[in-house]
Amino acid sequence: MKNFQKQYLTALFLALSFITSAQQKISLDDDWRFQFGHAANPDKDFDYGNKLLFHKSNVFETTVVNPKFIDTTWRKINVPHDWVVELPFVKSTTHEMDTHGYKPVGSAYPETSIGWYRKHFSIDKKDANKRFELQFDGIYRNATIWINGFYVGTNFSGYVGNSFDVTDYMNFESDNVLVVRVDATQAEGWFYEGAGIYRHVWLNVTNKFHIPQDGIFVHSEVQGKNASVTIETTLQNNNLITTNGTVYNLITDRNGKILVQTSEHKINLGIRKNITIKQKMKLTNARLWSVDDPYLYKVITVVKSGNHIVHQAQTRFGIKTVRFDANEGFFLNGKHLKIQGTNNHQDHAGIGSALPDYLQYYRIKLLKELGSNAYRASHNAPTPELLEACDSLGMLVIDEQRLLNSSPEYIDQFQRLIKRDRNHASVFLWSIGNEEQNIQGNDYGKKIAQTLLAIQKELDPTRTSTYAADMANEFKGVNEVIPIRGFNYREYAVADYHRDHPNQPLLGTEMGSTVTTRGIYEKDEIRAYVPDQDITHPWWASKAETWWKLAAENDYWLGGFVWTGFDYRGEPTPYKWPNISSHFGIMDVCGFPKNIYYYYQSWWTDKDVLHISPHWNWPEKTGQPIEVWVNSNADEIELFLNGKTVGKKVMPRNSHLKWQVNYEPGTLEAIGYKKGKKITSKVETTGTPYxxxxxxxxxxxxxxxxxxxxxxxxxxxxxxxxxxxxxxxxxxxxxxxxxxxxxxxxxxxxxxxxxxxxxxxxxxxxxxxxxxxxxxxxxxxxxxxxxxxxxxxxxxxxxxxx
CATH class of the missing domain: 2.60.40.10 (Immunoglobulins)
Structure with a gap:
């Protein structure tokens, strides 16, 4: 009987693998047309504001939303697309300009703050009875969308994507024309944000009896070596008659081998009704997801109607346990883990915010090599592919809401964020906001936080939340109700806060903020550079060593997140123009390490780290003292210049070593011993570029x-x-x-x-x-x-x- 069942399940799974007609996810990324509009002059904005577009459905006269509008002269592009990264740098004294990297976008630059996108595509007549949904993963920002002249909707957020049912508007006889107006005149953040359709666009084709977007929630409970897995499947009936059907689930390993299956749950669903079905399965000898072993299972959800499969979905998930202890710290799968995190914005050198999916994996891989085990998406919903990279590579994630706000708009954004991301194994903590100075310490903040926390618990009872507060030892407002107290800087106050509130776990949500310029060793106010060592920080922050020593040596610290893993466009600190980018990164905007990288790597990994800085090309300083830094996790280190010892020193834990060395060309070498093992490193005076x-x-x-x-x-x-x-x-x-x-x-x-x-x-x-x-x-x-x-x-x- 067992062999028969196994053969049956295998055959079933193979049958499911060949189903292509049940639903489709069609990429709409290619072959768009793009043109700038104008935020201040309707005549230059394709008459947007002059013509009546909303007084009747599908009345568009000769406007840009007309499917017959001639767009052949518009620029050809593919999305993801960030138009801001293409613009020149413009010197300005306005705060909006410097924080966004001196790019001409915003209220002062109406001619480059509106972007129009148009796309033509066709649909096969055989799909005429299907349901059609447009899915935008991210548009920056305030996007208005039409298809075939019909207004579809507006997505206000620049970060949380949205989906729109467009079934009633589809054309099967000729081209469908999708039009998107993107308005980036208002910023959401104080950092480089880009503009445009900068994430993927999809057309989802499903049966009208289907699983809606983000309609599956997979969560688990570990029971010894086993796990109880619950799958909550929401079904939606868009037919104009009551529909009967069934739903069932399979769990497979990462290679597709079926491990367990539920029975078929019968459903009778009324016209335009939803229902959520909970089904449980037991996994024996469950393999837990961790940062060192990011193992992912798959749930295959199958919906049938009239003995035909009408919808099939695959959800990757991981099984893990997390525990936040106010005195002992953070535990993943029962093992203590100090959170060694970085904050990051989403842009990268050369491409702004429109990253190919591969770049998400590349950047997470660089952070893993550094020794980081956690990522805070600062300060907005991340792209889905970033979370997929973190799931696959083993990186914990704080998933963050853009604003601490409980208006219908921001509640909707928060709900979409949680429902979209709650199946990701990497997400271990939600954040309901960041540094809302006007309300975080008063009753407004407290009440808003309570509302958002209740929504989070309703949609995802398996996790908890933090809030990134730039407050010291203050127990008021948001801090009164937030489960995990987040500290942005103020590391000096953490011990006192723990003393006064010993039952509330503490996390450094933003720490450090050393400012450095890769390869520069003197302050340069003309070119706006700062030395590439752990010596300079803004008034509100601290050096790397200051905060990490406290976090590393005190168990009540869950750990913390450095500001930042990578440099990013905008928010230039401590200078303004000509500085157009931040200096905060452990790595620069390309992902090239700075010297502070090796400080963190020394104490965040077990790798043999021995790094000397600065470089050894100083012809103008012959005979003058050079301050030499060594970052290492060796026990003791001896430094040599051209074979002669400069001195031997013991490495203090969570610190670094320094020597004053009179410069002469040649080789500067360090020899260290780590638990008796010899490790070496050197820098040399190089020749000229060859x-x-x-x-x-x-x-x-x-x-x-x-x-x-x-x-x-x-x-x-x-x-x-x-x-x-x-x-x-x-x-x-x-x-x-x-x-x-x-x-x-x-x-x-x-x-x-x-x-x-x-x-x-x-x-x-x-x-x-x-x-x-x-x-x-x-x-x-x-x-x-x-x-x-x-x-x-x-x-x-x-x-x-x-």
Whole structure:
């Protein structure tokens, strides 16, 4: 009987694998047309505001929403698309401009703050009886949407996506025309946000008896070595008659092997009604998801009507336990884990906010190599692919609401956020907001927090929430009701707060904020650079060593999140123009490590870390003292200059070592001993730039027009050593079906374009490095990238598109 059941389940699963007609998720990313409108002049905004668009349905005269409107002269683009990263830098004294990276978008720049998008697509007549839904994963911001001349809806948020049922408006005889007006005149944050349809767009085609968007919630309870898994499936009947059907679920391992199945639950659902069905399954010897073993199961949900499968969905999920203890700290699967987190905005060098999916994985991988185990999405809903990367690679996530607000709009955003993300194994904590100084400490904040916490518990009773408060030892407002007290800075007050409120777990939601410029070792107010060591921080923050020593050495600290993992556009600190980017990152906007990277890596990992800074190219300082820093987790270290000892020192835990060394060209070497094991590191005086070197993160890309890779570029001397002061301009040429989509170098004061004209891609190295981001085409074959610089040997690298 058991063998028969196994064969039956296997056959069933194979049958499900071949079902393609039950529903489709069609990408609408390609072949859009784009044109700027105008925020202050309707005549330049395609008469938006002059013509009547809302007085009757499908009355659009000769306006831009008319399907017959001629858009052939508009620019051809694919989404994701961020139009702001393409704009030039503009010097301005307005606060809005400096916080957003001196890009001309916002109320002062009406001619580049409205974007119109149009897309034509067709649908097969055989699907005429299906349900059609438009899904926008993210538009920045305030987007108004029409299809075939019908107003569909408005999505106010720049970060939380939305879906719209457009079944009644579909055209099966000719093109469907989708029109989106994006209004970025108002900012949501005080950092670079970009603008446009910067995440994916989908057309979901389903039966009218179906699972609605985010209609599945999978959660589990660990019971010894086993787990009880609950699947809550919402079904919706959009038919105009009562519909009968069944729903059941399968759980498979990561390879697709069926482990367990529920029985079929019968349903009788009225016209335009919803119902939620709870089904439970037992998993024996459950493999738990963790940051070191991010194991994911799959739930296959099957909906049938009239003995036909009408909807099938796959949900990846992980099984884990979390515990927040006010005195002992954080526990994942029963094991103590200090949270070693970073805060991050979503932009990257060269591409702004419109990241190919691969870049999400690339950035999380870099953070994992640093030793980070947690990511705070600051301060907004992340893109779904970021969470998928965190699920797959093993990175805990704080998922954050944009505003502490309980109006219908923001409640709707919060509900959509939770329902969208609650199946992600990586999400271990919700955040209901960040630094609302006007209300966080009063009764308004308390009442709003209580409302949001109640919504969170209703939609996801398996998790809890924090709030990022820039408050010291103050128990008022939000702090009175928030389950996990979040501290933004004020690390000096954590001990007192714990003393006074010993039953409330404490988390450093923003910590550190050392400002550094990669490869720079002197303060430079002209170019707006700060030294690349843990010495400079804003008045509200602290150095890395200050906060991490407290967090590492006190169990009541759950841990904390550094501000930030990566540099990001906007919020320049401590300078303004020409500085157009932050200096906060442990890595720069390209993901190149700064020296502070090695401080954190020393104490966040068990790797053998021994890093010397600064570089050793100082011809103008011969005979003068140079302050040498060593970041390491070795027990003791001896420093040598050209073979002569400079001294031996014991490494204080969670700290670093310093020597004063009179400069002479040659080799500066450190020898350390870690539990008796010898580890070494050195920096050398290099020669002059000799050639360009290309290194790619991966050499095989999928021929889907969406896969991407990063090429990191180095300038080296004739012995292959990177020249740490090189600033050579590098020109790039590409052959094969791929395209360059962005360039960068990590210079927070660079005004070079991130986007170049085709055939004119170039970027200057900044302290020896720059970066190119490549997007695959759809034709299999060989792609060659060539990088050349005047007077240097050229580099070339080949990748395969398959």
């Amino acid at each position: 050639k360009v070197v290309l290194n790619t993160d991966k050499s095989i890309l999928t021929a889907n027009g969406k896969d991407a890779t990063v090429f990191n570029v180095s300038i080296v001397d004739d012995k292959g050593r990177e020249v740490p002061v090189a600033d050579n301009r590098v020109l790039f040429a590409l052959s094969g079906d791929a395209k360059i989509i962005g360039v960068g170098n990590g210079d927070p004061s660079s005004h070079e374009p991130d986007k170049c004209a085709e055939g004119a891609w170039q970027r200057s190295a900044f302290n020896g490095k720059c970066q190119v981001i490549l997007l695959a085409g759809k034709t299999p074959g060989t792609v060659t990238l060539e990088a050349k610089s005047n007077g240097l040997f050229t580099a070339s690298a080949t990748i395969q598109i398959q």
